[in-house]
Amino acid sequence: MTGRAAAAELDAAGITDTALRRDYACSRALHARHGRTYYLATRILPAGRRPGVHALYGFARWVDDMIDEPEPGQTTEHSAVLLDGVERDLDAALAGSRAQAPPVRALADTARRYSIPAEYFAAFMRSMRADLTVTDYADYAELSDYMYGSAAVIGLQVLPVLGTVVPRSEAAPHAAALGTAFQLTNFLRDLAEDLDRGRVYLPADVLARHGVDRGLLMRCRRTRVQDARVRRALADVVALNRAVYREAEPGCAMLSAVARPCVETALLLYRGILDEIEEADYDVWSRRHRVARSRRVRTAVPALARALAARGFSA
Structure with missing residues (x-):
């Protein structure tokens, strides 16, 4: 994206303060670098709504990277200290004080503009802190508790930015389900990488039904050879993931055109x-x-046409 186009987004959103524009630019860069699929989809939004989405996603990626992409020699204790600092900065910013970190400043501005409840951000930080000590999940209920904070609340945060044609409370469960569905897909796709970090984000009881444990997953990771038992377990999780997408899908019609x-x-x-x-x-x-x-292009181009038509109609 050119600097002129990025500036146009901020202009459309009514973000005029020079320093705050730099903060949003930081969040947009985080979003573009880490969230290519969703970043492409965000390009379909009206320009004025994009900065809020960039701020929410950019903050989430920034915090997540503190845990998943630590500096060389960074210990768990150091990661916990970093999260403590983020929480203090976030709490102060949401209370009206100036934050120290650019992603926090952009997030707090977005939260004020769209009246996003602070409890969503607190839930997110709890799940990020869990990543410091929790390495697996006994069942889907346990995993769902984690995903509420790490993914479902992202859907809930974005909902006010997107706007709805029904009461927000009616659309909220679908928005939360979509965040969860996205993250389950990430967990399946990134199973090997997560193992390298010492974590398994798949329900242990589903794996066990097929005779799969961490040792077998590690063997597949080491040899890059699939095992029939793992294949069957992953098929079960994919089926579960598709069910969550079906739960989320009706929410699309509840969003603003x-x-x-x-x-x-x-x-x-x-x-x-x-x-x-x-x-x-x-x-x-x-x-x-x-x-x-x-x-991606075949999917995005028709969507852009629909979005442009909707903008013309709503104008």
Whole structure:
């Protein structure tokens, strides 16, 4: 994106303070670097709504990277200290004080503009802190508790930015489900990488039903060779993930007309990663699955046309 286009987004959002514009630019860069699929979908939104989404996603990626991409020699204790600092900065910013970190300043401004409850950010920070000590989850209920803070609340945070044509409370469960669905897809796709970090984000009871434990997963990771038991377990989790997408899908029609194509595109693209995993016979060891660029373009272009039509209609 050119600097002129980025500036136009901020102008459309009514963000005029020079320092705050730099903060939003930082969040947008984090979003573009880490969230290619969703960043592409965000391009379909009206310009004035994009900075808020960038701020929310950029903050989440920034904090997540503190845990998942630590500096060389960074200990768990040091990571905990970093999270303590973020929480203090976030609490102060949400209370009206000036934050120290650019992603926090952009987030706090977005939270004020759209009246996003502070409890969503507190839940997110709790899940990020869990990553310091929790390495697996006994069942889907345990995993869901974690995903509420790490993913469902992201859907709830973004909902006011997107806007709805129904009471927000009616759309909220679907928005939360979509955040959860996206993260489950990430967990399947990134199973090998998460193992390298010492974590398994798949329900242990589902794995155990197929005779899968951490040792077997580690062997698959080490050899990059699939095991039939792992294949069956992953197929079960993919089926669960598709059910969560079905739970989320009715929420698209509840969004404002100008935002609907963005979320529909993100849903189609992310669910497409499951297609890629299935087509590879659930091999998540030899490569990281992603939707091909050609498919992303084929999905995004019609959505952009729908979005432009909706903008003309709403004008």
